[in-house]
Amino acid sequence: MSTKSTALLALLALLALAPAYAERPLQFNAPFDFKVGPTHMSAGTYSVTYPASGTILVRNEDTRKAAIVITIAADNKANAENGSLVFARYGEVYFLHKVNPPGAGVARQLIKSRAEQQVERETARHGKADNLVAVKLSR
Numbered sequence: 001m002s003t004k005s006t007a008l009l010a011l012l013a014l015l016a017l018a019p020a021y022a023e024r025p026l027q028f029n030a031p032f033d034f035k036v037g038p039t040h041m042s043a044g045t046y047s048v049t050y051p052a053s054g055t056i057l058v059r060n061e062d063t064r065k066a067a068i069v070i071t072i073a074a075d076n077k078a079n080a081e082n083g084s085l086v087f088a089r090y091g092e093v094y095f096l097h098k099v100n101p102p103g104a105g106v107a108r109q110l111i112k113s114r115a116e117q118q119v120e121r122e123t124a125r126h127g128k129a130d131n132l133v134a135v136k137l138s139r
Helices: 003-016 114-125
Strands: 026-030 034-038 039-041 044-049 055-060 066-075 083-091 095-101 104-109 130-134
Touching: 026 130, 083 114, 095 114
Parallel strands: 034 095
Antiparallel strands: 026 044, 034 039, 044 055, 055 066, 066 104, 083 095, 083 130, 095 104
């Protein structure tokens, strides 16, 4: 079996698993361009779904451009009631960092991609600190 076939079968098996969250999609308005892993996303209206345990799918509602990434469980105490998305900001570059669903005790944190690690090193080299920016959910 070829590597592509194996990868496709693994992805299909992952997507066939029961979702970690059976709730409706989360929606938010991003007032800035950002990255989900290495994927560039333009400012706009987005939905976040959980296609399989340990993953999130971020989709632009206008262009339908989407990115799926693996996540890890993280604390959601600060935003448990209303929910939010947290972005890591490096200069003028934003990366999706964490999804805090409303009413859930567990958030989903993205693992830093190589692209984010590179931008983080470059920003630190120029003496600029990164910071976190929260965006509230639309519903």
